Amino acid sequence: MQSSKTMLSPETSAPAAAHLSLNNISKLFPGRNSWTDRLLRRTSKEFMAISNINLEVAPNRFVSIIGPSGCGKSTLLNIIAGLSQPTTGSVSINGQSVTAPGPDRGVVFQNYALMPWMTVAENIRFAVETVYPTMPIAEQKSIMQDYIGLVGLRGAETKHPHELSGGMKQRVGIARALAINPQILLMDEPFGALDALTRGFLQDEVERIWEQERKTVILITHSIEEALLLSDQIVMMTRGPAAQIAQVLDVPFPRPRRRETLDQYPDYHRLKTAMEQHLSYETRAVEESRIRP
Amino acid sequence: MTNQALRATTAQPKPILNPDQQAFLLFIAILLVFLGLWELGATLKIFLPIMPSASQTIQDFWFWMSDPFFDNGPNDQGIGLLLLTSLRRVLTGFLIGSAIAIPLGILIGLSEVVSKAVDPFIQILRPVSPLAWLPLGLALMRDSEKTALFVIAITSIWPTLINTKFGVSNVDVTYLNVARTLGASRWRTITKVILPAAAPNIVAGLRISLGIAWLVIVAAEILLSGGIGYFVWNEWNNLKITSIITAILVVGLVGLIMDRLFGLLQNWVSFGQRS
Numbered sequence: 001m002q003s004s005k006t007m008l009s010p011e012t013s014a015p016a017a018a019h020l021s022l023n024n025i026s027k028l029f030p031g032r033n034s035w036t037d038r039l040l041r042r043t044s045k046e047f048m049a050i051s052n053i054n055l056e057v058a059p060n061r062f063v064s065i066i067g068p069s070g071c072g073k074s075t076l077l078n079i080i081a082g083l084s085q086p087t088t089g090s091v092s093i094n095g096q097s098v099t100a101p102g103p104d105r106g107v108v109f110q111n112y113a114l115m116p117w118m119t120v121a122e123n124i125r126f127a128v129e130t131v132y133p134t135m136p137i138a139e140q141k142s143i144m145q146d147y148i149g150l151v152g153l154r155g156a157e158t159k160h161p162h163e164l165s166g167g168m169k170q171r172v173g174i175a176r177a178l179a180i181n182p183q184i185l186l187m188d189e190p191f192g193a194l195d196a197l198t199r200g201f202l203q204d205e206v207e208r209i210w211e212q213e214r215k216t217v218i219l220i221t222h223s224i225e226e227a228l229l230l231s232d233q234i235v236m237m238t239r240g241p242a243a244q245i246a247q248v249l250d251v252p253f254p255r256p257r258r259r260e261t262l263d264q265y266p267d268y269h270r271l272k273t274a275m276e277q278h279l280s281y282e283t284r285a286v287e288e289s290r291i292r293p
Numbered sequence: 294m295t296n297q298a299l300r301a302t303t304a305q306p307k308p309i310l311n312p313d314q315q316a317f318l319l320f321i322a323i324l325l326v327f328l329g330l331w332e333l334g335a336t337l338k339i340f341l342p343i344m345p346s347a348s349q350t351i352q353d354f355w356f357w358m359s360d361p362f363f364d365n366g367p368n369d370q371g372i373g374l375l376l377l378t379s380l381r382r383v384l385t386g387f388l389i390g391s392a393i394a395i396p397l398g399i400l401i402g403l404s405e406v407v408s409k410a411v412d413p414f415i416q417i418l419r420p421v422s423p424l425a426w427l428p429l430g431l432a433l434m435r436d437s438e439k440t441a442l443f444v445i446a447i448t449s450i451w452p453t454l455i456n457t458k459f460g461v462s463n464v465d466v467t468y469l470n471v472a473r474t475l476g477a478s479r480w481r482t483i484t485k486v487i488l489p490a491a492a493p494n495i496v497a498g499l500r501i502s503l504g505i506a507w508l509v510i511v512a513a514e515i516l517l518s519g520g521i522g523y524f525v526w527n528e529w530n531n532l533k534i535t536s537i538i539t540a541i542l543v544v545g546l547v548g549l550i551m552d553r554l555f556g557l558l559q560n561w562v563s564f565g566q567r568s
Contacts, residue, residue: 083470101473113467116564117489126485130475162565180475 386445398457
């Protein structure tokens with residue numbers, strides 16, 4: 001077990017997991033109201049997506065962020081990934097402030113974001129080669145093979161993404177994100193586009209993989225069950241605009257967890273009810289605000 | 294009797310011919326009706342006397358097809374040799390044009406400033422008929438061969454340029470985000486992500502360019518000399534309508550084949566991005 005873990009991790013000086021802290025993060029999308037915009041009828045109001053987000057994520061923790069739709073979850077993840085800049089506040093990893101994307105954070109995208117012209121193997125190789133350009137080719141290939149094995153895609157190496165099912169595509173997405181050995185794994189509704197059965201299956205896979213590769217993980221999700229199955233902590237957000245963190249729940253279930261037995265833990269129903277109440281209250285408020293702004 | 298017929302139809306609900314075969318039969322029928330009306334009109338002298346009959350045209354078509362590569366001097370060549378002359382000009386001009394259009398398209402696709410700066414030139418030059426460049430070419434090159442290449446190259450630039458620019462500047466942002474999150478260099482992002490992502494658009498542009506170049510070569514050769522276009526004009530001066538019709542069919546066939554080849558290339562670079 002231990003040996004397979006070290007084999008899967010390429011040699012780097014960086015620690016395998018990291019402490020993430022979000023300090024007072026807000027994101028304001030500026031509106032468009034210049035005279036040219038008015039002339040072309042494309043004005044928009046400025047929009048405060050998230051405001052004053054403070055969060056500390058300890059190393060090797062699996063944290064889910066859940067909230068009503070449009071609450072800025074993805075905005076927050078993009079800011080952590082460095083793809084988008086916060087209007088105020090800062091993101092730091094192990095005390096170091098980060099402002100740009102980097103291979104210390106692996107991202108799993110909702111729409112898989114695989115390069116259609118690359119095979120499964122090439123998609124993963126592309127990531128490894130980009131992050132470790134001086135690594136010998138043989139070693140790059142062995143890392144690639146390890147991660148293809150880890151996500152259970154052996155035999156599909158030479159297939160192109162359009163030949164894969166949604167679930168298989170997202171396995172490649174996960175393998176690609178893990179193959180660069182990031183300190184933090186960021187997942188933006190990774191199973192949102194999958195059907196319920198495939199989603200459940202991939203959740204089990206992520207649980208299995210996380211047991212092997214304990215990273216700091218931030219998972220954006222809509223699913224209460226998904227959050228309860230996978231997370232150590234669940235961050236519940238309020239509705240937007242100016243979404244904030246409403247509450248952070250600890251999920252004390254022991255690991256490895258199994259979907260079938262999860263509801264036998266005494267806290268399961270308490271947590272689930274709390275999340276359902278919060279989410280349905282916020283979602284109702286969102287719907288009402290759309291009718292009577 | 295009726296019972297038997299009924300049984301036959303109910304026992305065989307599937308039509309004997311599939312839609313493709315039906316379409317082919319219909320195609321043959323339309324062709325035969327067209328040729329029949331043509332032949333009839335010509336024998337009844339409904340058309341002008343210069344108009345040949347269908348059978349004469351088919352005979353002449355067969356004459357040109359049976360020996361495409363004879364060469365009795367510059368004004369009496371087989372249709373295959375004439376086509377090769379035109380094809381050589383089109384492909385050379387097309388390569389020159391593409392060698393300008395693709396790098397320029399990538400450049401203006403990558404840089405908004407360059408794009409905005411160059412756009413007025415493109416927008417003004419693009420709608421100009423390629424033949425308007427011909428006198429300028431003759432003045433600059435003083436040589437009909439080079440002028441033909443010049444006109445074809447200019448013709449080939451615009452669709453490729455605009456499609457390349459479109460493809461490069463409209464790469465799916467998630468691909469670019471993947472490259473950014475991996476910390477890929479600008480050069481690596483261009484060569485490994487942007488260009489492969491834009492490849493279907495670039496090939497689509499090349500396909501349109503080659504099609505237009507093939508359209509233009511006939512007109513250009515009528516005004517210059519040599520090749521299939523000159524042949525068309527020459528046969529008009531000889532009042533040989535059958536040869537003109539033959540040339541039209543052959544030009545169409547060659548254009549079709551080139552377009553299909555580019556269609557295959559387009560599928561080859563698309564990887565399911567185009568259904």
